[in-house]
Amino acid sequence: MKRFNRPEPDTAGAPLIVQVVRQYAPGRGGLEDVVANLSRLLLRRGFRVRVVTLDSLFRSRDQKLAEHEVIDGVEVVRIPWKGSTRYPLAPAVFRHIGDADLVHVHGIDFFFDALALTRPLHGKPLVATTHGGFFHTPKFAAIKHIWFRTVTRLSALAYRSLLCCSRSDLALFSRIAPRRAVLVENGVDTEKFAGLSSAMAQRRIVTIGRFSVNKRLDRLFDAMQALNGVSPEWKLDVVGSPSDLSEEDLRREIAGRGLAGQVALHIGVDNAQVRRLIAEASLFASASEYEGFGLVAVEAMSAGLVPVLHPNDAYRVLGAQHPGVCLADFSRPEECAARIEQTFQALRANPAATRADMMSGAAVHAWESVADRYIDVYRAALGDRLPPPLRSLPA
Template identity: 60%
Template sequence: MAIVEADSGRENPQPQTAPLIVHVVRQFLPNRGGLEDVVANLSRQTLRRGYRVRVVTLNSLFTAPEDKLPACENIDGIEVVRIPWSGSCRYPLAPQVFRHLGDADLVHVHAIDFFFDALAWGRMLHGKPMIVTTHGGFFHTRKYAAIKKIWFRTLTRASARAYRRVVCCSASDLKQFSEIVPDSVLIENGADIGKFADTASRLARRRIVSIGRFSVNKRLDHLLDAMAVLKGRDPEWHLDIVGAESDRNRVDIEGKIESRDLTGRVTLHVSPDNETIRRIITAASLFASASEYEGFGLVALEAMSAGLLPVLNANDAFQTLAERHAVIRLADFTSPETAATAMESAYADLACRPHALRSELLDAARGYSWDIVAGRYIDLYRSLDIAAAESL
């Protein structure tokens, strides 16, 4: 989970003649998560480059569907429009999206869900050029894997034909989507490397931070199993779990902590603000994720920018990052003993050469700054004959 703080009092400074990019995404601020962070940061960067930006999203959070959010809001200069929805959070139905595209110069859809399919099949109604960013598709868990593959090769393939470009945010996404869209392009997600920059403990400490939604695929059970092993080896180990409730809530996680006799060794932080997260990171040296699936691995990069040494489950996205950055440690979190040993080894290396490893972590994270990534998106927008603003 990457957390973005909003300032709803700022007005959009762009003239009405500036080109309008409409982002369509199922969840946005004030919700907290990787997808929301990507859209918010890209929107801010696009505004700075002279475009107007609108985000069309659902009018409630999946964690609190009965609590309706404002229909219209201005957040950091971003026009936010929220629309009613029904059905499942896995495939929310929100046909009112078509009402908010009429003045768009480009529609940028995020993720492979109802919006992706509906705007593709309804393109004769809105007539707008569109691109889509994959954000991991819908393979975040292995559940219904056979049905998902059939859906992907039929309906997803057909819907993708309506888009000018399919943008993959990770090498694993590119490998997958190239099977149905051979000209898919790769623009990896950016990371907010300034948010927690260089805040991790200067001294090696047996303290671990894990940040992410409380969802099934994050496999907090595996992380807690590894923590139980660490506690048995050295009682100084401590884990801070930071995240927002999703398909697992506070009670679920607290139950897992208590059942492993980890009370006092694991602290749970539910939806803290950035300043609180910063204080948590200041006391820690390691970052850990047992996630079995990631669209890109954004949170690991933000941890690296803070100076936390990552120990990550060897899923496809994390393997790709580790191939590029040798400082990242991979482990098999399905084996608690193996994962615990990997974290002990990471701590030992950090204790031996703290300055060299910290420098390596910060240097690796800089290459994913949003300024660089947004520039790639702007180049793509321009290549599709989307007019550039006069101020560019």
């Protein structure tokens, strides 16, 4: 195997954590952000980190990415794959874990099952983060439940810990691995958009995420159509990248509702452009039917945006933790529009205090403390092979 940028002498003896994830930078999304932030903080605590991922993005499968790269100090190895994006087959993963002290699998997919099945051969300690499993949509629900109760249950036996990134994941995975399932909610980069929302209340909403069916952007557009009856000043910025839905699909949905003047699409924009959009907005919205945790909603809170969220399991938990978060049923557009207008009016009555509440609420999800939870799990898995000073190295 080709190697590059060998560790400097001061880290040469540090434990190597290999993070295995199906999609990574330059891909953008919640899963990619979690792995990138965790990797960055592990480096700061003295670990060596390698990310093993697929050699193309699902949205542009024919465009191959570099086989090896260093991104923000993290070694990234990309491997070929075949099959479905729902269960990509990539057996080359085994070539890149031989020198690992611990393998951390992100997601419940081929990597999760294959590394579990072959653990008697490779012998590496394994941990996994659930990231919602594979229940993001109701499609093939019966098959998914059978697979979960059989294949996933069997694979889970090979893992020292299953790190559940939400309370709903903990309830789900406790059914098949009660002694291994532990709650480690996703960390959030609370600095990326910190305090950027408009200081003055604006009838402007931003939503951020992949254009996936489970995000129910159609229902968000329905709510915007209903909001037109309340005030024609309402605007929506949709930030993301194509997935199950294409840009053309969304433009048809927007045009069909006569929302071309109220809804703007921003495809594949960088963080600088996202910051500019947030600076003009006061609310964040998500009509998603399923979320593993709700990472983007917390990022929005860190900016001072007030989230208006469909009450899926993850968002109900977030709403219970943070009373300022608005839960609104996006399957009922008229009622949802009324809730959005009420939230705006409450914000306008006291914008400074509301923004401060949102930002302080987001702070409890910051990555620094979450990274310590991960290291505790690594310590339990590695035992004496993880030296105590690693956790407390200065940033």
